[in-house]
Amino acid sequence: MVKRTSEEKGVAKTMTIFNTEREGQIEFYKIFLPLINPSLSLDDILADDNDGVLNGNLLEFKLRVNDLNATLFQCIKYLSALRVKGKPVPANIIIIDLNGTQAFLYKSADYLAYIETIYNGGASKANTGFVGGTYNQKYDYSKQMDASKLITILKSAEWTKIHLDENCIVGWATSYYKSVPTARKEDFIGDDTGKHKTIGEIRNPSIFADYIYPYTGQSNVRFQYLMDKLNDTLQKKNLGAFYTPEAYANKSHELLRKAIARVPDGYDYVIIDRCAGTGNLEKTLTDDELSHCILSTVEYYEYKVLQELLGSKVRHIIPPIEADDTFNAGLVRGADALSLEYIENPIIKQYLDNPKCTVILFENPPYAETTSLEHQRTGKGKSSSGWKNSYVVKEMKTNIKGSATNDLGNAFIWSAFKYYLRQNTDSYIVYSPVKYWKAQHIINKRFIDGYAFNRRHFHTNIDACIMVALWSNEESNEERLILHGYDIVDSNLDTEVKLPVNRIHKLYSELYYDKRPFSDVAEDGILIGLNGLEADASVKKRITPLYSKDMLGYMVADSVGFDNPDAKSSLLVAGRYNGNGFYLHKDNYLTKLPMFCASRYITYNRQWTERARIMKSADGADRFNKNINNLDQWLRKCLLFTCLEMQNHMRSFTGSDGRFYRNELCLDGDTIASKDLAKLNTNDTEKQLLAQWQYLMAEVKKTKEYNKALTYGVYQIFVEIDTSYKDDDGNTVWNNLEVHSALQTLKKLVKEYYNKEIVPKLFEHEFLK
Numbered sequence: 104m105v106k107r108t109s110e111e112k113g114v115a116k117t118m119t120i121f122n123t124e125r126e127g128q129i130e131f132y133k134i135f136l137p138l139i140n141p142s143l144s145l146d147d148i149l150a151d152d153n154d155g156v157l158n159g160n161l162l163e164f165k166l167r168v169n170d171l172n173a174t175l176f177q178c179i180k181y182l183s184a185l186r187v188k189g190k191p192v193p194a195n196i197i198i199i200d201l202n203g204t205q206a207f208l209y210k211s212a213d214y215l216a217y218i219e220t221i222y223n224g225g226a227s228k229a230n231t232g233f234v235g236g237t238y239n240q241k242y243d244y245s246k247q248m249d250a251s252k253l254i255t256i257l258k259s260a261e262w263t264k265i266h267l268d269e270n271c272i273v274g275w276a277t278s279y280y281k282s283v284p285t286a287r288k289e290d291f292i293g294d295d296t297g298k299h300k301t302i303g304e305i306r307n308p309s310i311f312a313d314y315i316y317p318y319t320g321q322s323n324v325r326f327q328y329l330m331d332k333l334n335d336t337l338q339k340k341n342l343g344a345f346y347t348p349e350a351y352a353n354k355s356h357e358l359l360r361k362a363i364a365r366v367p368d369g370y371d372y373v374i375i376d377r378c379a380g381t382g383n384l385e386k387t388l389t390d391d392e393l394s395h396c397i398l399s400t401v402e403y404y405e406y407k408v409l410q411e412l413l414g415s416k417v418r419h420i421i422p423p424i425e426a427d428d429t430f431n432a433g434l435v436r437g438a439d440a441l442s443l444e445y446i447e448n449p450i451i452k453q454y455l456d457n458p459k460c461t462v463i464l465f466e467n468p469p470y471a472e473t474t475s476l477e478h479q480r481t482g483k484g485k486s487s488s489g490w491k492n493s494y495v496v497k498e499m500k501t502n503i504k505g506s507a508t509n510d511l512g513n514a515f516i517w518s519a520f521k522y523y524l525r526q527n528t529d530s531y532i533v534y535s536p537v538k539y540w541k542a543q544h545i546i547n548k549r550f551i552d553g554y555a556f557n558r559r560h561f562h563t564n565i566d567a568c569i570m571v572a573l574w575s576n577e578e579s580n581e582e583r584l585i586l587h588g589y590d591i592v593d594s595n596l597d598t599e600v601k602l603p604v605n606r607i608h609k610l611y612s613e614l615y616y617d618k619r620p621f622s623d624v625a626e627d628g629i630l631i632g633l634n635g636l637e638a639d640a641s642v643k644k645r646i647t648p649l650y651s652k653d654m655l656g657y658m659v660a661d662s663v664g665f666d667n668p669d670a671k672s673s674l675l676v677a678g679r680y681n682g683n684g685f686y687l688h689k690d691n692y693l694t695k696l697p698m699f700c701a702s703r704y705i706t707y708n709r710q711w712t713e714r715a716r717i718m719k720s721a722d723g724a725d726r727f728n729k730n731i732n733n734l735d736q737w738l739r740k741c742l743l744f745t746c747l748e749m750q751n752h753m754r755s756f757t758g759s760d761g762r763f764y765r766n767e768l769c770l771d772g773d774t775i776a777s778k779d780l781a782k783l784n785t786n787d788t789e790k791q792l793l794a795q796w797q798y799l800m801a802e803v804k805k806t807k808e809y810n811k812a813l814t815y816g817v818y819q820i821f822v823e824i825d826t827s828y829k830d831d832d833g834n835t836v837w838n839n840l841e842v843h844s845a846l847q848t849l850k851k852l853v854k855e856y857y858n859k860e861i862v863p864k865l866f867e868h869e870f871l872k
């Protein structure tokens with residue numbers, strides 16, 4: 104920033120010339136913010152990747168404005184993004200020319216049609232050529248009079264009302280439930296088309312009265328593909344609604360048609376979907392197929408859209424007509440598929456009781472696993488799940504033990520076979536992650552055919568595998584399924600990949616965890632948290648803190664799947680506070696390392712085809728144990744990987760028990776790992792990895808943070824030496840750039856090494872399956 108004096112009409116004037124936009128912007132806010140609202144900070148106004156929204160004003164700064172129209176278009180794109188996010192659209196657009204001390208005021212209402220358009224790509228790109236109008240006002244804020252006018256404008260809080268459509272309704276729903284946490288879906292999208300007439304916010308705005316025009320669509324059918332995303336917070340937890348995209352729905356019709364082809368001659372058939380939502384799975388069926396469908400869904404507004412879209416075409420919707428008491432706290436009375444009332448519903452029962460009718464269930468059941476991290480994150484976990492007290496879940500618990508009953512989808516799958524399918528030619532086509540068949544063994548039925556789809560396209564942002572399988576109602580003990588896998592690219596199915604799914608039977612904890620006691624042991628050791636240091640005094644400790652000279656550390660390689668992989672795989676210098684693992688003994692730790700290696704699989708294989716398909720198993724334990732002598736070199740490769748892998752959170756430090764805990768699974772000095780790795784016949788990749796490690800260590804030793812009394816692994820280097828801070832411009836500055844760079848290179852080499860040298864044998868010995 105430099106001060107320059109110029110002459111204007113004979114009067115000397117000092118101007119500040121800025122070198123960067125950021126510098127100018129900060130200076131502008133420093134001068135104006137205290138005059139507008141002293142309690143506001145920069146963070147309050149810079150929330151949305153634009154230059155700031157201050158009351159009812161969107162600000163855009165340029166060092167020098169060289170094209171007002173292009174800058175105006177950039178601002179319009181920011182306003183478009185605010186509408187989509189469900190945020191009020193400021194009435195004023197103010198473009199500021201920093202080095203010219205000029206501000207140009209535009210009214211956003213004049214550009215509403217452009218604001219209600221969707222733009223892709225960066226807002227600052229491709230703006231030249233926009234035909235804007237002239238500005239409403241121009242201010243030279245180096246002059247007192249104009250500066251005062253600009254302050255008045257910046258204090259104003261007026262908004263341009265926008266129209267709701269399918270591009271922005273989800274954003275406004277999110278804002279609404281945030282502002283009114285107790286609100287229900289009816290309060291937001293209620294209409295007066297059914298028996299239950301709550302006129303919701305979108306039709307009669309009160310919270311958003313200044314921001315939106317009332318939505319004039321009579322029903323909610325325009326939002327049919329988004330009804331799951333418009334659920335209130337409570338429903339999101341309980342209904343597990345993730346809608347099927349059209350390309351997948353259509354593909355699964357091939358399975359449905361295979362099921363229809365199995366209907367014996369002369370038989371009627373029904374296609375039942377107990378959790379149809381707005382009918383995405385059925386929408387594109389032929390009229391004849393639709394005439395066999397019986398559909399229902401428990402959420403009231405889905406039910407109404409379902410009625411409107413498919414009511415006249417299908418055989419039945421349950422309940423067939425809306426009665427005065429159908430609306431039941433947001434749900435549809437009589438449509439809860441997990442209730443006894445539903446199972447006994449006479450409309451469905453007449454077909455189940457007809458021996459000359461084939462039953463086909465075709466469903467994408469709700470997905471909510473109360474113990475999953477995904478679910479816990481959104482709220483209270485187990486306590487939020489009304490469905491857990493349902494009739495079906497209670498019955499399922501008398502038949503099935505263990506955690507499988509924590510999964511809402513499993514209740515649908517189990518009850519399908521229990522209450523609906525009766526004959527060998529009956530079928531179930533069901534969308535669900537493979538775990539229910541692969542690991543939980545909820546069903547043992549004959550698999551006819553199936554697809555694997557990417558969960559990301561079901562209104563989530565998780566790349567994972569969802570199976571849609573066609574099951575015949577015949578017992579079978581298959582061990583392996585082959586799925587045809589399809590991702591979606593630009594709304595179409597991508598090319599097919601073949602994906603095997605193998606059943607698993609044994610857990611690591613059953614066959615591999617080392618349960619031997621230590622010969623000489625004390626119980627006054629320490630317990631460790633996930634960050635590798637002593638656990639916080641406040642956390643609940645679940646195991647006894649053992650210490651022994653034979654103890655190398657503690658390993659957790661928990662659960663079959665890869666949900667939350669970092670909490671489910673740990674390597675620590677002493678026991679983990681909440682257990683679920685075992686103490687590593689110095690005499691045989693090498694043979695335990697494949698479990699840790701397998702636990703890292705998803706971190707290095709993030710493709711949608713892997714998560715929720717590949718799991719951890721101990722099924723190969725016999726062969727592994729017999730073959731162990733031939734695996735000596737591979738186990739040492741596992742050791743090399745373990746020493747260089749970031750989730751190995753072993754750290755060297757002195758514990759509160761006064762003992763020095765030394766990280767022995769690292770390559771810094773004469774550790775146990777270093778000695779055991781000396782016996783690895785290193786190939787070129789391994790030589791390169793070791794050289795990179797040595798280079799890293801050499802850089803570490805030059806830093807002021809380095810403590811030569813410790814032995815360092817990559818994680819300890821990462822948290823204690825590879826530190827950084829943010830500079831004034833928000834950029835990250837590394838305190839030890841050489842260390843940071845060396846670590847980055849090492850990470851990349853480790854990934855390649857893992858997939859090439861470790862993974863194939865993990866599969867061969869069924870640590871991964």
Ligand SMILES: C[S@@+](CC[C@H](N)C(=O)[O-])C[C@H]1O[C@@H](n2cnc3c(N)ncnc32)[C@H](O)[C@@H]1O
Pocket residue numbers: 341342343344345346347348377378379380381382383384399400401402405438439440441466467468469470490
């Ligand atoms: C995964 S969505 C599938 C919706 C639609 N079939 C599709 O594929 O797009 C599951 C649906 O089940 C509904 N649902 C949740 N719990 C239910 C229950 N107990 N009875 C009936 N439907 C339920 C949800 O409202 C949601 O619409």
